[in-house]
Amino acid sequence: MKRVTLDLTAHLLHHAAQYKDNEADTWTSWPLINCAVPEWSFEDEIRQLGETVVRARDGDDDELDSDSDSALDGLSPAAANRLVFHTGAVLVRILNLLADQRPAASGSMQNRLWPMNWEDVISLLAVSGVVHPTIVARAEKRLERIYGPSTTKGKPSFRS
Numbered sequence: 001m002k003r004v005t006l007d008l009t010a011h012l013l014h015h016a017a018q019y020k021d022n023e024a025d026t027w028t029s030w031p032l033i034n035c036a037v038p039e040w041s042f043e044d045e046i047r048q049l050g051e052t053v054v055r056a057r058d059g060d061d062d063e064l065d066s067d068s069d070s071a072l073d074g075l076s077p078a079a080a081n082r083l084v085f086h087t088g089a090v091l092v093r094i095l096n097l098l099a100d101q102r103p104a105a106s107g108s109m110q111n112r113l114w115p116m117n118w119e120d121v122i123s124l125l126a127v128s129g130v131v132h133p134t135i136v137a138r139a140e141k142r143l144e145r146i147y148g149p150s151t152t153k154g155k156p157s158f159r160s
Contacts, residue, residue, distance in 0.1 A: 042084070046080075046084045046087045047075065051074035054074055090130065094130055097124055097130065101116070118143045119151070119152050122136060
């Protein structure tokens with residue numbers, strides 16, 4: 001009896017050949033080229049988003065009291081630091097999950113691998129448990145509004 005094994009490299013290259021497009025690449029190679037440093041740091045962005053959420057939630061209670069001191073609104077420095085740390089840790093886990101989905105390849109092989117799309121990322125987040133399922137569902141709905149309905153052949157049952 002002949003033993004049949006799956007050659008993962010051949011399978012991936014065959015899959016990539018099906019999606020090969022003669023147009024210019026639409027993904028970015030790594031490492032990134034030098035670019036201008038953003039005006040806002042990651043910490044600044046997360047703190048701003050956190051303060052926006054806190055103000056929006058507190059705004060419902062403080063509609064009658066418009067004379068409140070704006071310095072007292074928002075996140076405490078300790079809460080902001082914890083939010084930045086936790087958000088950074090979640091982002092690192094997500095990026096590590098995405099990187100783990102790609103086989104190790106030399107630079108010359110990079111163009112032979114198909115790029116991930118938003119559906120791949122949503123599916124990975126849904127099965128990994130890194131983010132709550134309701135967050136995955138809301139993100140999927142938002143992305144479908146931007147990019148159109150999902151084109152995956154069978155919608156997995158873990159997405160709800």
